[in-house]
Each structure stands twice: as structure tokens, then as C-alpha cells.
Amino acid sequence: MQPTKPLPQEIEQEEEFSLSGQLLGLWKLVLYALSKWRLLSMAGILGALLGLGYYYMKPVVYTARITFVVEESKSAGGGGSLMSALAGQFGVDIGGLSGTSGVLAGDNVLQLLKSKSLIKKTLLTPFNNGDTSVKRTPASSVTGASRSLADEYARVYGLDKKWLKSRKVGKAISFKPGVQSLSRTEDSLLQTIVKKITEKELFIAKPDKKLGFFEMSTSMRSEALSALFCMRLLKTTTDFYIDTKTRRLVTNVQRLQLKADSLLYALNKKTFSSAEANRMLLDINPVYASPGVNAEMSSRDKIIQGTIYADIVKNLEISKTSLIQETPTVQVVDEPEFPLPDNESDWWLAMLMGAGLVILVAGVVIIAVKK
Numbered sequence: 016m017q018p019t020k021p022l023p024q025e026i027e028q029e030e031e032f033s034l035s036g037q038l039l040g041l042w043k044l045v046l047y048a049l050s051k052w053r054l055l056s057m058a059g060i061l062g063a064l065l066g067l068g069y070y071y072m073k074p075v076v077y078t079a080r081i082t083f084v085v086e087e088s089k090s091a092g093g094g095g096s097l098m099s100a101l102a103g104q105f106g107v108d109i110g111g112l113s114g115t116s117g118v119l120a121g122d123n124v125l126q127l128l129k130s131k132s133l134i135k136k137t138l139l140t141p142f143n144n145g146d147t148s149v150k151r152t153p154a155s156s157v158t159g160a161s162r163s164l165a166d167e168y169a170r171v172y173g174l175d176k177k178w179l180k181s182r183k184v185g186k187a188i189s190f191k192p193g194v195q196s197l198s199r200t201e202d203s204l205l206q207t208i209v210k211k212i213t214e215k216e217l218f219i220a221k222p223d224k225k226l227g228f229f230e231m232s233t234s235m236r237s238e239a240l241s242a243l244f245c246m247r248l249l250k251t252t253t254d255f256y257i258d259t260k261t262r263r264l265v266t267n268v269q270r271l272q273l274k275a276d277s278l279l280y281a282l283n284k285k286t287f288s289s290a291e292a293n294r295m296l297l298d299i300n301p302v303y304a305s306p307g308v309n310a311e312m313s314s315r316d317k318i319i320q321g322t323i324y325a326d327i328v329k330n331l332e333i334s335k336t337s338l339i340q341e342t343p344t345v346q347v348v349d350e351p352e353f354p355l356p357d358n359e360s361d362w363w364l365a366m367l368m369g370a371g372l373v374i375l376v377a378g379v380v381i382i383a384v385k386k
Contacts, residue, residue: 128252289316
């Protein structure tokens with residue numbers, strides 16, 4: 016038998032990867048793109064013009080920033096505080112696990128300050144009612160108190176003209192300060208403003224998770240509007256929070272105060288009645304015993320009413336002390352100061368960035384076409 020010949024095998028050889036070769040190829044492409052310097056120069060001029068146009072067309076946005084701290088009463092006893100301190104050494108937050116952090120503590124403030132109802136209530140406050148923040152604004156930006164923040168927002172962003180030309184609205188819209196009810200159209204347009212503010216112009220953060228400091232900022236196209244809205248929203252939220260947290264105690268204090276005033280009035284009348292009965296004892300006939308009985312009953316009723324009044328006053332003072340202890344304090348640390356910082360940059364920087372971006376895009380296109 017003849018030996019079989021081995022079948023020819025095709026040996027595939029992989030091309031070796033060379034970093035220097037890749038860099039050399041990339042450098043050649045860059046040199047090729049630079050050889051088209053006329054095209055790149057035209058692209059740079061076009062980009063500079065686009066950057067300059069964007070500089071003049073871009074609206075200026077002013078940022079108002081406010082920093083505040085919330086101080087609440089500690090309902091937990093000394094033992095709970097000690098346990099929280101010990102657990103904190105190991106990175107465990109017992110206060111957060113117990114759920115007693117409060118409405119304006121922790122991350123809950125992010126949701127409360129972004130509440131649509133509170134933002135809506137803030138927008139329906141007067142644009143200028145003599146606030147100190149408004150007094151420091153330029154005179155050209157301050158208008159009468161008959162307009163609300165929502166009206167000023169619509170004017171600054173051109174929404175009032177847009178609504179007037181719209182087929183669905185077709186009329187001038189005005190949001191009166193403090194109005195309780197809105198029409199369907201007004202409420203819909205106000206909700207549009209609220210949504211835009213919530214999604215793009217309102218920012219709330221807690222810089223340090225271990226501290227009780229909060230930071231809220233608003234970025235709008237008007238200095239006065241941005242500062243006023245930022246401060247008014249914090250005030251509206253604070254009033255809502257304090258009223259919600261202390262409503263039960265305030266109601267209890269009012270009821271006890273009303274009861275104490277009523278008892279004091281009755282006790283004063285009984286005091287005069289008892290004094291009159293005691294005076295009649297001096298001129299009575301010893302045969303008759305009824306004046307003595309009346310004097311004794313008046314004195315007894317006076318003692319009873321005095322005892323009840325003393326207990327009511329004691330409970331009233333205890334309730335007032337509890338109300339003071341349970342009322343949280345929201346202290347503003349830093350408030351907006353004029354002039355507010357804005358996003359306006361130098362014109363030459365806008366031209367430089369525009370030229371660089373367009374030249375980069377043109378270079379990539381030239382290289383892609385060559386390949």
C-alpha cells in the first residue's frame with residue numbers, strides 16, 4: 016500500500032496588535048485632517064459665530080440659595096439618646112429606624128418642599144408686599160402688590176403673551192394673590208408652572224447627612240422672582256409644618272384657656288355673692304337660720320370653684336409649656352443676597368467653545384470620509 020499523503024491545512028495567522036502602529040495610523044489621520052486647514056478654518060469661523068449667537072440668545076438665569084436648619088424637640092429620653100449615640104459609633108441610625116425623625120428631618124424635606132400644593136400656595140402670594148428682600152432688588156424689577164408671583168413668572172417667561180395668542184386660552188390670565196378658588200383654565204395653567212418649577216428650577220439638598228442643615232435653591236430669569244419664591248416657599252412650608260405638628264396642642268390650649276376664662280368669670284361673681292351673704296349675717300335676726308345657710312353655701316361653692324379653677328390653670332400652663340417644647344424652630348442660616356449669581360459667561364469664551372466644538376466635529380467627519 017502506498018502511504019497516504021497528508022491533507023494540506025490552511026494555517027490562519029492572526030495579525031499582531033501593535034500600539035505604536037495604531038498611534039502612527041491615528042497620527043496620519045490627524046495630519047490628513049489638518050491638511051484640510053481651509054475647511055477647518057471655515058468650520059471654526061462658523062462655530063465662533065454660532066457660539067456668539069448662543070451667547071446673546073441664551074437667557075440669563077439667576078440662582079437664589081437659602082440654607083436653613085431645623086431644630087426639633089427630642090421626645091426620646093436620656094436612655095434613648097444614649098443608645099442612639101452608642102449605635103452611631105458603629106454606623107447604625109436608631110433614630111432613622113424608629114421613624115421619629117419628623118416631617119422636616121431626613122430626606123422627607125425633599126418631598127415636602129416640592130409639594131405641589133405648597134408651591135401653588137407660594138405662587139399665589141403677592142409679588143411685593145414690603146419684604147426686605149424686595150427692598151434690596153433693583154427698582155425696575157419691583158411692581159405693585161396687586162400681582163402675584165405666578166403673574167410675574169408668566170410675564171418673565173412670556174407665558175402671558177403665549178396664552179393670549181393660544182386658541183385654547185385666547186384671553187389674558189391673571190392670578191390674584193390669596194385667591195381661594197380658580198377656574199379650570201387658570202388651575203391648569205398654574206399646574207403647568209408648578210410642574211416646570213418642580214422639574215427644572217427648584218433644587219433641595221442635604222449637604223451632610225449627619226447634620227441638620229438643608230439647602231434650597233431656585234434658578235429663574237428674574238432676580239426678584241427667584242429670591243422671593245425661594246424665601247416664600249420656605250416660609251409657607253415652615254408654617255404648614257408647625258401648624259400640622261402643633262395643631263393638637265394648640266387646640267387643647269385654646270379649650271383650656273376658654274374654660275379657665277369661664278371659671279374665672281363665675282368665680283368672681285361667686286366671690287361678690289359670698290361677700291354679700293357674709294355682710295347680711297351682721298344684721299339678721301338670730302331666729303332665722305336661712306341667711307347663715309346661704310352664706311355657708313356661697314363660701315362652699317366659692318372654694319369648690321377656686322379649686323377647679325386652680326387645676327384648670329395648672330393644666331393650662333402645662334399645656335402651654337408642652338406647646339413651646341413641641342414647636343420646632345426653622346432657623347435661616349444664609350439667605351439670598353443681591354446681586355444673585357447668574358449663568359452668564361464671557362462672550363469670547365462662548366466663541367472659543369463654539370469654534371472648538373465645530374472644528375472637532377469637522378475633523379471627525381473628514382477622518383470618517385477618508386476611511
